[in-house]
Every structure is written in C-alpha cells, then in structure tokens.
Amino acid sequence: MNEHPRPTTVGLLYPGFGAEDDFPQLERRLDGQVRLPLVHTPVGEDAHRVDALLDLGSPERLAEGARQLAGRDLDSVMWACTSGSFVFGWDGAREQVNDVAKIVGLPVSSTSIAFVEAARALGLRRVAVAASYPREVASHFVEFLRRGGVDVASLGSHDILTAAEVGTLGKERVAAMVRAGDVGDAEAVLVPDTAMHSLAWLDDLESAVGKPVLTANQVTVWEGLRIGGGSTRLAGLGSLFRL
Structure with missing residues (x-):
C-alpha cells in the first residue's frame, strides 16, 4: 500500500527571487508526482558577501517564512539556500534547520546539508x-x-x-x-x-x-523527498535521482 496517497510535498523556504520558477516547472514535468509549495523569505541586501548572507539566513528571517508554512499539509521543509546556510558553518547550518523544525514540526534540512548528503549517497x-x-x-x-x-x-x-x-x-x-x-x-x-x-x-x-x-535546486528537491519519505527515483534529474 502506498504510504503517500497524495504526492510527496516539500515546503520550500526560498530567499528572494532568482530561479524560483525552476520548482513549479519541475512539478509540471513530473505530472503530480511531487509538490513543491514555496514561500519567499525576506532579503535585506541581495549580495554575495558574507555579512549580507549571514543576514539572509538569520533566525528572524527564517522564522518569518517558517511560520507561513506551519500547519500546511507537508512532508518536509527545505531551507532552499546554499550560501545562506554554509556561511554559518557546519554547526550553524544545523542550528538553522533545527530552529525551523521547532516551528513547522516536520523534518527540515537545507541546501548545504543536502549537498553533503547527496555526495554521500x-x-x-x-x-x-x-x-x-x-x-x-x-x-x-x-x-x-x-x-x-x-x-x-x-x-x-x-x-x-x-x-x-x-x-x-x-x-x-x-x-x-x-x-x-x-x-x-x-x-x-x-x-x-x-x-x-x-x-x-x-x-x-x-x-x-x-x-x-x-x-543546488536538484539536491534541495532530492533531500526534501528523502527526509519526507518520498521516492527519489525520478527521470530526467541526473545521476542522483537514479540511485
């Protein structure tokens, strides 16, 4: 019996704007196998500088987005940002996802952590x-x-x-x-x-x-499915999704 009568649903916390349309386009390509509802987290300065990225991934900004996902019918949540997680270091990135998990009550990970998990897989x-x-x-x-x-x-x-x-x-x-x-x-x-x-x-x-x-967007989806209990064997998404 299928444990997920509906599509696996991964909530995304996505900072600002850039390639957010990647995700709904993937939903359409996969024809309902996966759902990727997205909430934009607030951005101070759009800049690839360490100080700006530390602000981008601050607890306050993530909590604001996480509260918008809390209570939705989701299987997991991803902080869909690489630079706004790895600049906090190995321990700080885990603190980020643990703080979000306390708000949403679901498995949570981030893009930086997803890269490591995908490499291990x-x-x-x-x-x-x-x-x-x-x-x-x-x-x-x-x-x-x-x-x-x-x-x-x-x-x-x-x-x-x-x-x-x-x-x-x-x-x-x-x-x-x-x-x-x-x-x-x-x-x-x-x-x-x-x-x-x-x-x-x-x-x-x-x-x-x-x-x-x-x-980044590939490992974000893969990790969200992995921690949410969904299938990670999907066509057209590279070697990672053929494991």
Whole structure:
C-alpha cells in the first residue's frame, strides 16, 4: 500500500527571487508526482558577501517564512539556500534547520546539508566546485564540504555579485561554468546557488562533463523527498535521482 496517497510535498523556504520558477516547472514535468509549495523569505541586501548572507539566513528571517508554512499539509521543509546556510558553518547550518523544525514540526534540512548528503549517497569523496559566487564566499562552501567528508579537488568561482544576476544565466552559460570547473580527478561537479536555474538541464549538464553534476535546486528537491519519505527515483534529474 502506498504510504503517500497524495504526492510527496516539500515546503520550500526560498530567499528572494532568482530561479524560483525552476520548482513549479519541475512539478509540471513530473505530472503530480511531487509538490513543491514555496514561500519567499525576506532579503535585506541581495549580495554575495558574507555579512549580507549571514543576514539572509538569520533566525528572524527564517522564522518569518517558517511560520507561513506551519500547519500546511507537508512532508518536509527545505531551507532552499546554499550560501545562506554554509556561511554559518557546519554547526550553524544545523542550528538553522533545527530552529525551523521547532516551528513547522516536520523534518527540515537545507541546501548545504543536502549537498553533503547527496555526495554521500553517490559515494563521492573528491569533487570539483563550480560556484557563481566570489571566491571569498565560495571558500566557505569548500570548508563546509570538507567538514562533511567531501574533498574538493578544485574551486571555480565566477564573481557574480547578486542572486538576481545568477537567475538570468541560461543553459549554455551554466554548462560552460560546469565544464570550466571540472578537473580530471574529480568524481563529480557541484554547482551551488539556488538562484541558478538547472532542473530542466541536469542530464545535459552531466553529458557535458561525463560525470555526475549536483546543482543546488536538484539536491534541495532530492533531500526534501528523502527526509519526507518520498521516492527519489525520478527521470530526467541526473545521476542522483537514479540511485
């Protein structure tokens, strides 16, 4: 008997605007298998700087969004943000999701944690990172991965300063970033930033480098389904969803 008579439903806390349309487009492609209701959390300054990102992921901003999801018919909740979680460090990212869980009363995770869980699920030990952020910000992601047992063979950073600009990147630009970030001894390429569109292009991105590619929106959906008890075997979403 199916434990979920309705689609698995993952509530998303999404900061501001950028690639939020990735999620309803995925819902339509999957024809009702997954629901991804989204609440926009407030943003102070749209800037890929550590101080601005610490404000973006502050308890007050997350709590404001979490209260909008509380009481809904959800299976899990994701803080759908990479930089606004990894800048808090390994322990701070877990404090974030624990605080949200107290409000919503559901399993909660974040995009940064999802990257580590996805790497573990694929058995990855050494990866390349292709980041939209400036190097100062991206280096915090590298350290976060290393705390999770994932070694980073190379870091490509592209100095894009705002989520709004990242949200304008098309498929060819994203594929070029993935190819530029890849190195031969990396087992996969990781692409942080939930402001970047990717969900419609995952198989093509993997074909571009001939190895798994993990993107922020991809691992966010996968982790939300995993912790919510849903199926993570879905077509057209890369190697991660074929496990």
